[in-house]
Amino acid sequence: MVNVASRCGLTEVNYPQLAALEVKYKAHGLRVLGFPSNQFADQEPGTYQEIKAAATSFGVSFPVFAKADVAGPSAQPIFDFQEAPKWNFTKYLIGRDLHPFQSYGPRTPPLEWNRTSYRC
Numbered sequence: 001m002v003n004v005a006s007r008c009g010l011t012e013v014n015y016p017q018l019a020a021l022e023v024k025y026k027a028h029g030l031r032v033l034g035f036p037s038n039q040f041a042d043q044e045p046g047t048y049q050e051i052k053a054a055a056t057s058f059g060v061s062f063p064v065f066a067k068a069d070v071a072g073p074s075a076q077p078i079f080d081f082q083e084a085p086k087w088n089f090t091k092y093l094i095g096r097d098l099h100p101f102q103s104y105g106p107r108t109p110p111l112e113w114n115r116t117s118y119r120c
Helices: 011-028 048-057
Strands: 002-004 034-036 091-094 100-104
Touching: 002 011
Parallel strands: 002 034
Antiparallel strands: 091 100
């Protein structure tokens, strides 16, 4: 799962690479889930339709949910189990047992992850 933002400087690397990872590893159980948030420098200001259109323009076919907070007291409950993201495109790998086992910071491109991480 990853917090996303359409107007972030990291979008052009992360969206296409996340989409490519899901395509490559989907048969092995990998799913990417995008959680838009406008919490970091107002870089996801659009409506849901605008957010989806931006994601689609980068080749994203994985689910992109409604915009919501990912950090702080109003964060979506799904982010309770992890250290809160400090910027857009913080990525969390969660195993089949629903326990997180790895996280990657915003500046780590998805295609540079260690392949041993893909043990969904």
